[in-house]
Amino acid sequence: MDIQEYFSLVFSDYxxxxxxxxxxxxxxxxxxxxxxxxxxxxxxLGDAISHAALPGIAIAFLxxxxxxxxxxxxxxxxxxxxxxxxxxxxxxxxxxxSDTALGLILSLFFGFGMLLLTFIQKxxxxxxxxxxxxxxxxxxxxxxxDVWLMAIITGLCLFVLLFFWKxxxxxxxxxxxxxxxxxxxxxxxxxxxxxxxxxxxxxxxTVGVVLMSAMLLAPAAAARQxxxxxxxxxxxxxxxxxxxxxxxxxxSASQNNLSTGPVIVIVASVxxxxxxxxxxxxxxxxxxxxxxxxxxxxxQQKTLAFMYHIAETHDNISxxxxxxxxxxxxxxxxxxxxxxxDKGYVTLDGTMWSLTEKGFETAAxxxxxxALKDE
Amino acid sequence: xxxxxxxxQLIASLVAIACAIPGTFLVLRKxxxxxxxxxxxxLPGLVVGxxxxxxxxxxxxxxxxxxxxxxxVVLVERIQKxxxxxxxxxxxxxxxxxFSIGVILIAKNxxxxxxxxxxxxxxxxxxxxxxxxxxxxxxxxxxSLWIIGIILSITIGLLFAFFKELKISTFDAGLAASLGFxxxxxxxxxxxxxxxxxxxxxDAVGAILVVALMIAPAASxxxxxxxxxxxxxxxxxxxxxxxxxxxWLAHWLDASIAGSITTMLGLLFLVIYLFAxxxxxxxxxxxxxxxxxxxxxxxxxxxxxxxxxxRERHVNHLQEHINxxxxxxxxxxxxxxxxxxxxxxxxxxxxxxKGDEFTSKAxxxxxxxxxxxxxxxxxxFFLFRG
Numbered sequence: 145m146d147i148q149e150y151f152s153l154v155f156s157d158y159x160x161x162x163x164x165x166x167x168x169x170x171x172x173x174x175x176x177x178x179x180x181x182x183x184x185x186x187x188x189l190g191d192a193i194s195h196a197a198l199p200g201i202a203i204a205f206l207x208x209x210x211x212x213x214x215x216x217x218x219x220x221x222x223x224x225x226x227x228x229x230x231x232x233x234x235x236x237x238x239x240x241x242s243d244t245a246l247g248l249i250l251s252l253f254f255g256f257g258m259l260l261l262t263f264i265q266k267x268x269x270x271x272x273x274x275x276x277x278x279x280x281x282x283x284x285x286x287x288x289x290d291v292w293l294m295a296i297i298t299g300l301c302l303f304v305l306l307f308f309w310k311x312x313x314x315x316x317x318x319x320x321x322x323x324x325x326x327x328x329x330x331x332x333x334x335x336x337x338x339x340x341x342x343x344x345x346x347x348x349x350t351v352g353v354v355l356m357s358a359m360l361l362a363p364a365a366a367a368r369q370x371x372x373x374x375x376x377x378x379x380x381x382x383x384x385x386x387x388x389x390x391x392x393x394x395x396s397a398s399q400n401n402l403s404t405g406p407v408i409v410i411v412a413s414v415x416x417x418x419x420x421x422x423x424x425x426x427x428x429x430x431x432x433x434x435x436x437x438x439x440x441x442x443x444q445q446k447t448l449a450f451m452y453h454i455a456e457t458h459d460n461i462s463x464x465x466x467x468x469x470x471x472x473x474x475x476x477x478x479x480x481x482x483x484x485x486d487k488g489y490v491t492l493d494g495t496m497w498s499l500t501e502k503g504f505e506t507a508a509x510x511x512x513x514x515a516l517k518d519e
Numbered sequence: 520x521x522x523x524x525x526x527x528q529l530i531a532s533l534v535a536i537a538c539a540i541p542g543t544f545l546v547l548r549k550x551x552x553x554x555x556x557x558x559x560x561x562l563p564g565l566v567v568g569x570x571x572x573x574x575x576x577x578x579x580x581x582x583x584x585x586x587x588x589x590x591x592v593v594l595v596e597r598i599q600k601x602x603x604x605x606x607x608x609x610x611x612x613x614x615x616x617x618f619s620i621g622v623i624l625i626a627k628n629x630x631x632x633x634x635x636x637x638x639x640x641x642x643x644x645x646x647x648x649x650x651x652x653x654x655x656x657x658x659x660x661x662x663s664l665w666i667i668g669i670i671l672s673i674t675i676g677l678l679f680a681f682f683k684e685l686k687i688s689t690f691d692a693g694l695a696a697s698l699g700f701x702x703x704x705x706x707x708x709x710x711x712x713x714x715x716x717x718x719x720x721x722d723a724v725g726a727i728l729v730v731a732l733m734i735a736p737a738a739s740x741x742x743x744x745x746x747x748x749x750x751x752x753x754x755x756x757x758x759x760x761x762x763x764x765x766x767w768l769a770h771w772l773d774a775s776i777a778g779s780i781t782t783m784l785g786l787l788f789l790v791i792y793l794f795a796x797x798x799x800x801x802x803x804x805x806x807x808x809x810x811x812x813x814x815x816x817x818x819x820x821x822x823x824x825x826x827x828x829x830r831e832r833h834v835n836h837l838q839e840h841i842n843x844x845x846x847x848x849x850x851x852x853x854x855x856x857x858x859x860x861x862x863x864x865x866x867x868x869x870x871x872x873k874g875d876e877f878t879s880k881a882x883x884x885x886x887x888x889x890x891x892x893x894x895x896x897x898x899x900f901f902l903f904r905g
Contacts, residue, residue, distance in 0.1 A: 187608040188552050234792065237803050240546075243607075244738050247551035248788065251731030255781020258728070262775035280622065354559070358615030365604050365612055401626045406619035413616040420603055428601060 151394065159284070160397060166286040166294060167389030167408060170347050173298040175363030175385025176305065177343045179378045180336050182364040183316050188243070189228070189337075191357035192250040194344045196227025198257025198353050201278050202264060211275070213290055217345050220278075224341040227253050254353070281352030283393060283404035294346055301339055305378075312336065313374055351405040362412035363388060369423035388412035444480045445510055448489060452507030455499040464496035523648040528766050530647050530664050531780060534720045535732055535758030537671040540678055541713040542733030543754050546741060547689050552607065553710070554733045556595065556614040557588040558717050558726040562621025564588070565718070570628075581666070581718045588714025589707065591617060644723050644766075644776040663723050670719040674712055678751075681705070686747055724777040732758060735784040742795040757787055809904055813897065815843070815851045820860060820878045823870050834866045857903045873900065 153160050181190055197220035204219025205211065227249045234245035261275055277285060305312065314322040315332045323329045340360070347356050367380035392408030421429050450470065455461045467481070481497070484490040489503030499507070545551050564587025568580035591613055598609040647663045659665075678685070688695035688705045696702050713733070720729045740753035765780030772779065793800050826832055834852070843851070852868075855861045860874030870878065877900045884892045897904075 182604070182608055185605055185607060187605070187611040191552075191555070191611060233800070237800050238742060238792065238798055240738055240741060241549045241551075243549050243551040244546050244734060244741075247555055247730055247734040248738050250555060251728065252735060252781055252785035252788065255728050255731050255778050256785055257778075258725075259769075259772070259774050259778030259782050262778055263772055266773050355615050355619060357611055358619075361608055361611040362615075365608050369603060399627075402623060403626060406622040406626075409615050409619040410623070413612065413619075416612055420598075420601070426603055428603075 149398070160393075162288055162291055163283045163286050163397075163404070164390055164393050166291045167283055167350060167393045167404065168386040169291065169294045169298055169389075170350055171359065171363065171385030171387070171389030171408070171412075172382040173294070173301055173385075174343050174347055174359040175367070175381035175383070176378050177301065177336075177340050178360035178362075178364035178385070179367065179374070179381045180312065180316065181340055181360055182368060183374075183377075184336070186340075187361050188246050188357065189231070190340065190344055190360035192231060192246040193224045193228055193341050194348065194353050194356035195250040195257075196253035197221070197224040197345055197348060198254055198278065199223050199260055200257075201275065201348070202257055202260035205264060205275060206260065213349060214293065216275075216278075217348070220345045220348055221341060223253065224345055225338065228337055228341055257353075277352075278348050279352050279354060280403050281348065281350045281355070281405040283350045283396075286350060290349065297342060297346060301343070304335070304339065308332065308335065309375075316374070351408060355405045355409045358409040358412060359385070359388075362409070362416050366412070366415040366419040369419040369426050372425075384412070384415050388415060440480070444483055447480050448484060448503065448507045449510055451490065451497070451499050452504065452510075455504060455507075461504045462491075462498045462500065464493060464498040467495050467497055470497075524766075524770075526648045526661055526664060527644055527776070528763050530661065530667060530723055531644060531762035531766055531776070532759045533664070533667045533671050534723050534729075535736070535762040535780075536755050537667055537674055537716050538720060538729060538732035539736045539754040539758040540674050540751065541709060541716055543737040543740070543747075543751050544685060544689055544709055545713065546734060546737040547747075547750075548709075551734045551738075552610055553592060553595070554713055554717065555730045556591055556610045557710075557714050558721070558729050559614040560591040560617035560621075561585070561588050561714065561718055561721065561726065562618050563624060564621075565721075566621050566624040566628075581715065584718040584721075585711065585714040587617070588717060589710055592707075592710045592714075647723055666719050667723065670716055674716065677708070677712060681708070685709070689747075724780065728777045728781050731781040731784050732761075735781075735788050736761070739784075739788045739791045742791050742798045757784070761787055812850055812854060813904070815847065816854055816860075817878075817881055817893070819851050819855065820870065820874055821882070823861065823868060824875065824878045824882075829867050832868045834863065834868060854903065858901055860900075876900075 155161065178190070181187055200219035200221070200223025201216045202219075203223070204216045207219075208215050231242070231245045231249050234240050234248070235242050240248075264275060311322070311327055311332050314325070314327065315329055315336075319329055322332070344356050344360065347359055351359050363381040363385035364377070366384050367377045370380055371377050388408050388411045392411045393404055395411070396402040396404045396407040419427070421427050424430055447470070451465075454465060454469070455463065470481075481490070481492070484503070485492055487503075489500060489506060490497050491500055542551075542554065545554055561584040564584035565580065568577075568583035571583070572580045574580065594613050595606070595609045598604065598613065599606045604612070648661045650662045652659050652662050652665055684695065684700045684705055687698065688700055688702045692702045695705070716733075717726065717729045720732070724732065736754040736757035737750070739757050740750045743753060744750050761780050761783040765783040766776055768783060769776040769779035791799065794802075796802060823832060830836065852861075852863075855874070856863070858873075859871055860877060861868050862871055877896075880896060881893055884890060884896070
């Protein structure tokens, strides 16, 4: 199946439609909440939480013996939350830093989860197969019920987000100020974190424990490059996330042997790379262009200033000089000279140049303006 | 205990030591999450290396994979330097992308490649003794034992050779630079060692659980000591202890060895996190409570010093005046009495000479903004702490 075929099938084929919708919704909700994680400098929290969810899945299975997605996800949610609060406990109560706390919880919970998974595999209960799909996720196992669950939770997230928008925003950018205004910052913090955990847990089935953090980060990091407004960023991140989901599903469906999770992550990473390079205000490409333009401006000004200092020593400011003497000074190029002529600051006559009245005037005020600007 | 069991425990212990040494420095340099990133992103390096060498234990493959680890670090630093995103976001962006490439490479070449993603994540220590090296027909031991042994001896060699440099650059990068050690060189050296160790250990304990072996022993040791040498020693001991006890746990549960080693590390950390003498959770909470009481005591004494009139110094009045609850007021009162700071005469509280002296000194410190000095002064005055 190639990509074209995929898009013609996506509206008619039940499985494809479900998976596409599922990954799109998942991308949107993780993008939305990921914005908050990125802005709060908790990018790696997602990684820790998703790994920490693994033992929860295994324990939920051990207790209930059922492989029902919802049961397992509730287990994942609980152990994800325990992991999150333990991280907070470590960071606030001991002198271990947040990176150590994250790495600890991530690896310890994951290792414990793997112990339980291998323990379950050895059990005589034949029902256990398939738990390890949570490691890398299998979008193909999504059914309509799962998509509904995702949609409901996304709706809930959206509602809470809009309802507490002002509080969230204030808390994100100035937590101390929010506190002095009398907002319960602890509550807001827990609310945001819990929703991030929820979004991660939702994605475990599709993208898996290992790669879930990228779903949270990549759309948000990409969206951050295009705007400085929180609402626009959240919106863009949701769009990027949704598109990564759809494209990722399309590509993995059109190839054999490709799990959806890694492909979605790659697509999301491509979004990030494009944003890093091509974003108009922050992107590397335009930044470089601006940088070069600025340097050229500066060189031109330096040339003009140099000419000014020569012309200054003469009674007649338009007294011609040879271009050669400009060679003493490195900022000069043929191109900057031409630019100065175009601007009417300098006139050229063969190998001689002379400063015009306008050029003299500008050059005299060159540094004054700078001084004025600085004030 | 048969031969294979001894060999497994030996390999596990060596891996634990090899991880604990770079891990200690990573934790101290606040770069613990880098080990997580490296452990994920070596996957594409492993796959590409496998295409070239067709042997999971070849030194070339280890070098290639380790190179990917170093590339990850460089990439993270490059992205961070652009200022577009923060460091943690940069880490979080780089390694899932590289890991995904690795997973896709494996999936696309599933037929040619005898490499299983589960095995990369988990490793299989139980099979390690079966893959042996023969030199001219004589069995010299399991391959992984040799690999990790070589990596460990190189690590220890480097540790002894550059201990001073590592120590200084870890705690004071500026001083290290001014003394003429290149912090960048030491940084990348450490990253290379961490990458090589990760790759060497992945075969035994799996890529992700290497992270546990790097961070957990070091973090546990950090809660017990602030001396670098002791911390290294403790981390090594914790690592080896978890490796061996983890093996027996796995033996008993019939489950993944790597998983049980991590679980043992987790339990160890939990115990130390709760009970560490001065930095554990219980000690910290006890100290917080103590300080709260002592601050209350100081407030109380200041109040007494400010008021000479008996009405303000009545026991019951104090309770409502400073707005303390009964239990709290009683604790503070008892503490003050025990320390001979106050006298209670017909329910009227007054400062003793010692209490007066203490309070005056405290006021001096507060006025001159040297509140920290009060803490030292407490040792001179207090017979009993809060």
